[in-house]
Amino acid sequence: MTKRSLPKHVGFIPDGNRRWATQRGLAKQEGYRFGIEPGLALFELCKKLGIPEVSVYGFTQDNTKRASPQIQAFRSACVEFALEIARRGAALLVVGKYGSSQLPDELRPFQTRQGEGIKVNFLANYHWEWDLAGLAEGRIRSQEVSQLDLIVRWGGGRRLSGFLPVQSVYADFYVVEDYWPDFKPEHLDQALAWFKNQDQTLGG
Amino acid sequence: MTKRSLPKHVGFIPDGNRRWATQRGLAKQEGYRFGIEPGLALFELCKKLGIPEVSVYGFTQDNTKRASPQIQAFRSACVEFALEIARRGAALLVVGKYGSSQLPDELRPFQTRQGEGIKVNFLANYHWEWDLAGLAEGRIRSQEVSQLDLIVRWGGGRRLSGFLPVQSVYADFYVVEDYWPDFKPEHLDQALAWFKNQDQTLGG
Numbered sequence: 001m002t003k004r005s006l007p008k009h010v011g012f013i014p015d016g017n018r019r020w021a022t023q024r025g026l027a028k029q030e031g032y033r034f035g036i037e038p039g040l041a042l043f044e045l046c047k048k049l050g051i052p053e054v055s056v057y058g059f060t061q062d063n064t065k066r067a068s069p070q071i072q073a074f075r076s077a078c079v080e081f082a083l084e085i086a087r088r089g090a091a092l093l094v095v096g097k098y099g100s101s102q103l104p105d106e107l108r109p110f111q112t113r114q115g116e117g118i119k120v121n122f123l124a125n126y127h128w129e130w131d132l133a134g135l136a137e138g139r140i141r142s143q144e145v146s147q148l149d150l151i152v153r154w155g156g157g158r159r160l161s162g163f164l165p166v167q168s169v170y171a172d173f174y175v176v177e178d179y180w181p182d183f184k185p186e187h188l189d190q191a192l193a194w195f196k197n198q199d200q201t202l203g204g
Numbered sequence: 205m206t207k208r209s210l211p212k213h214v215g216f217i218p219d220g221n222r223r224w225a226t227q228r229g230l231a232k233q234e235g236y237r238f239g240i241e242p243g244l245a246l247f248e249l250c251k252k253l254g255i256p257e258v259s260v261y262g263f264t265q266d267n268t269k270r271a272s273p274q275i276q277a278f279r280s281a282c283v284e285f286a287l288e289i290a291r292r293g294a295a296l297l298v299v300g301k302y303g304s305s306q307l308p309d310e311l312r313p314f315q316t317r318q319g320e321g322i323k324v325n326f327l328a329n330y331h332w333e334w335d336l337a338g339l340a341e342g343r344i345r346s347q348e349v350s351q352l353d354l355i356v357r358w359g360g361g362r363r364l365s366g367f368l369p370v371q372s373v374y375a376d377f378y379v380v381e382d383y384w385p386d387f388k389p390e391h392l393d394q395a396l397a398w399f400k401n402q403d404q405t406l407g408g
Binding site: 128132133135136138157158159160161162165166168169170171172173174198201 | 332339361362363364365366370372373374375377
């Protein structure tokens with residue numbers, strides 16, 4: 001067992017957008033657009049800290065069964081976020097079911113990694129079963145995504161909700177009670193400080 | 205989202221045996237035998253509460269790379285625990301790499317589920333890669349183990365450590381800071397009370 005420094009790969013589950021909107025008397029779907037600026041702030045922080053790879057839970061195939069205004073809202077927010085980080089400089093890969101109308105057209109160029117800089121794996125129209133089904137042909141479909149060291153989830157939920165099951169097997173899991181639109185840089189600071197104090201065993 | 209009552213399937217990660225032993229000035233391997241009685245107490249509690257299925261992390265293929273006295277000690281503790289719950293009445297299935305000398309002979313009869321009562325899936329010589337590799341032939345090797353609702357881990361670690369990745373995708377994760385040999389019935393009570401207050405979304 002060794003103490004760690006900075007994680008090499010961090011997963012982010014930005015949950016709580018709808019609860020945040022409801023709390024403010026807004027329609028649920030209004031919450032998503034308030035998640036874009038926090039996402040960009042978090043992206044800049046990770047770049048500055050020198051974290052080499054991050055994975056972000058955009059939306060899942062299950063999410064596309066929600067009410068239509070919500071679907072339009074999270075798709076739109078995901079596209080805006082992804083294109084903006086690509087513009088700012090990232091090696092962006094979109095991971096999700098590609099041959100599907102649920103994957104926004106704007107994200108299709110990133111089915112292979114594009115750009116240079118911090119690696120960002122953005123899960124869009126993702127489903128863990130779709131991912132694992134690749135093993136029937138010898139490799140998971142998210143094969144290009146490395147093992148996660150740390151996962152940070154906002155919104156208080158203590159579960160993975162289908163987030164990259166293979167890459168999550170040894171990851172430390174840090175939960176922020178605040179809803180995602182209330183993101184503060186301190187959340188990441190606290191998660192990283194906590195992470196440094198966890199023993200690494202990798203199953204050993 | 206609906207509020208839940210009793211979980212149908214609970215996973216248990218009884219971690220911290222070695223740290224518990226070290227804290228008491230004992231050799232690390234001495235910790236394992238102090239985990240048997242707590243395991244039996246937990247088993248009786250689950251039966252009494254009417255939880256229909258539980259999965260228990262016995263030991264992994266990675267664990268068999270530890271120092272020899274530790275390996276002998278956790279193998280022996282796992283065998284004693286498993287045979288005793290079989291004797292008391294359980295539908296016991298051992299899940300782990302079967303064609304391996306690391307699987308104790310006493311556990312081999314349980315490669316198919318034996319007995320009647322509460323379903324107990326006992327992971328022995330388990331590895332998540334071994335489990336998922338079954339997908340190359342169409343199904344995971346732990347196919348008979350149902351989806352988990354709740355996972356309880358002792359010893360303060362906030363990670364799955366390779367525990368049933370497919371069944372864990374939507375599970376709520378509850379961490380007990382106490383080491384496993386310090387198990388108290390209140391730990392389970394608290395985990396179940398907490399679980400009842402979590403919203404169930406199943407990815408939706």
